[in-house]
Amino acid sequence: MAPILQIKDLRKTYDGGFEALKGVTLDIEEGEILALLGPNGAGKTTLISTLCGITLPTGGSASVGGHDILKDYRAAREMIGLVPQEIALEPFEKVINTVRLTRGLFGKRRDDALVEKILRQLSLWDKRDTPTKALSGGMKRRVLIAKALVHEPRVLFLDEPTAGVDVALRKGMWDTVEELKASGVTIILTTHYLEEAEAMADRIGVIQKGELLLVEEKAALMKRLGRKKLTVQLRSPLSEVPAALSGFELELAEDGHALVYTYDSQAERTGITRLLAALADAGVGLADLSTHQSSLEEIFVDLVGEDAA
Amino acid sequence: MNLHAIGAIYRYEMARFFRTILQSFLSPVISTSLYFVVFGTAIGSRIESVEGVSYGAFIVPGLIMLAVIQQALNNAAFAIYFPRFTGTFYEVLTAPVNFLEVVAGYVGAAATKALFIGVVILGTSTLFVDISIAHPLAMVAFLLLTGISFSLFGFIIGIWAKSFEQLQLIPMLIVMPLIFLGGSFYSLSMLPEIWQKITLFNPVVYLISGFRWSFFGTADVPVGLSLLAICGFTALALGVIGWIFRTGWRLRS
Numbered sequence: 267m268a269p270i271l272q273i274k275d276l277r278k279t280y281d282g283g284f285e286a287l288k289g290v291t292l293d294i295e296e297g298e299i300l301a302l303l304g305p306n307g308a309g310k311t312t313l314i315s316t317l318c319g320i321t322l323p324t325g326g327s328a329s330v331g332g333h334d335i336l337k338d339y340r341a342a343r344e345m346i347g348l349v350p351q352e353i354a355l356e357p358f359e360k361v362i363n364t365v366r367l368t369r370g371l372f373g374k375r376r377d378d379a380l381v382e383k384i385l386r387q388l389s390l391w392d393k394r395d396t397p398t399k400a401l402s403g404g405m406k407r408r409v410l411i412a413k414a415l416v417h418e419p420r421v422l423f424l425d426e427p428t429a430g431v432d433v434a435l436r437k438g439m440w441d442t443v444e445e446l447k448a449s450g451v452t453i454i455l456t457t458h459y460l461e462e463a464e465a466m467a468d469r470i471g472v473i474q475k476g477e478l479l480l481v482e483e484k485a486a487l488m489k490r491l492g493r494k495k496l497t498v499q500l501r502s503p504l505s506e507v508p509a510a511l512s513g514f515e516l517e518l519a520e521d522g523h524a525l526v527y528t529y530d531s532q533a534e535r536t537g538i539t540r541l542l543a544a545l546a547d548a549g550v551g552l553a554d555l556s557t558h559q560s561s562l563e564e565i566f567v568d569l570v571g572e573d574a575a
Numbered sequence: 576m577n578l579h580a581i582g583a584i585y586r587y588e589m590a591r592f593f594r595t596i597l598q599s600f601l602s603p604v605i606s607t608s609l610y611f612v613v614f615g616t617a618i619g620s621r622i623e624s625v626e627g628v629s630y631g632a633f634i635v636p637g638l639i640m641l642a643v644i645q646q647a648l649n650n651a652a653f654a655i656y657f658p659r660f661t662g663t664f665y666e667v668l669t670a671p672v673n674f675l676e677v678v679a680g681y682v683g684a685a686a687t688k689a690l691f692i693g694v695v696i697l698g699t700s701t702l703f704v705d706i707s708i709a710h711p712l713a714m715v716a717f718l719l720l721t722g723i724s725f726s727l728f729g730f731i732i733g734i735w736a737k738s739f740e741q742l743q744l745i746p747m748l749i750v751m752p753l754i755f756l757g758g759s760f761y762s763l764s765m766l767p768e769i770w771q772k773i774t775l776f777n778p779v780v781y782l783i784s785g786f787r788w789s790f791f792g793t794a795d796v797p798v799g800l801s802l803l804a805i806c807g808f809t810a811l812a813l814g815v816i817g818w819i820f821r822t823g824w825r826l827r828s
Contacts, residue, residue: 318669321828340671348669354662370583371670
């Protein structure tokens, strides 16, 4: 089956000369959840805005369900729903009216039963006659989701759906995304939280400075990114890793004052207990222990380094 | 043609109007009454008649035009500026609509509101003066075209404006003087000869003249010219909006 979303060498250079997208190529299969991971300013929002019609591309092409986003914009846009990053709602309008407006805008006949279903699903039905300005931040975001879903799109873009949302709501959002996936909607979400991508996505794309560095199955990527370092401060410096410890992935650091053990935090056995026992057996005295997980920034540096190599 | 989208925008905009229907109704009634008290009674008592029409009746078409033009401009400009200001305009940009559908929805609603005000003022006027309408069909046509063309103009202002101050700038600084100097409250024949010539560069002259002709059968400029002017203005505004949507100026980055 052809991918539902095909992006070919998509480019966007803003009027000021800033290159926000430097030729992004990506296929997304129907029904999958893809998380686009990247720091602020990486081009995540520009990519989504371009696909949705808010920003005009300066090169390349993209199609949704086989419909070109520019030449065949009506058919393409009918299939797309967008939940923008910034909460934007008309303050004085009732929830139900703003949801109905969106359905009409997308060329669909008024359907009160569907609107009710969606509002109930998002726990907004009781608030249907409330002006949007009286809603909490989490509710406003759910109204935006309701608006994005009310024309029954097959592709849903969620631009940082949990930015500024508390922990409980974040979990709720993840559940909502699961439900949407179960109903067959393809979801592309952006985030700069590794944890969030991990919780929701099937595949993860890493984007930085307008370039898609890689797209991988989540499991494979998490394995790559899930490595941690255990640093063991030594009582007395060593000149080399003792032979008894050669079975471990160890490096000497800080002029022999520390041993660094790299391990997979996702693995069933991290090997830490064995290592500590082996250190004791070898008579190596420990002064202190610390562990460190690569931050997203470090991971990006790693990825860029690998790609350059 | 995405008719559902046109209907959705139109209904949404009209809902805003109906939320404040009392204000929408009362303010033109009060302002028209004030105009009649000041212009019609105080000044009108010193002017016997203009071109055979009592001064009170003479200013009715001008008063209606004044209100319709202002309402059309402000309603349309606000209707498009507000969603840009709150950020909700993204959904129009992402919707499967072309510019004519967007314009039909917003401008249709703005023109409807303006027409409503026009009719209210006409009704209020009958409380103060006797009015007979010589060409009712032409009157409705002029009212409609004026409402639509100035709603289109307002739509452009609403896209151009970057702040609420700018939103008011053109209606206050340019359009308002043009209306007052366009013969709303006087006949061009009352002006010195040189001003009669200069005033012909004011497009509003043609609107008010044509509209007044539909009431009293007399006009400052030929009625055909009035019709041509208003159609030309409408076409120009539509052309500009078409260009805005094609290039994405101030709408799409």
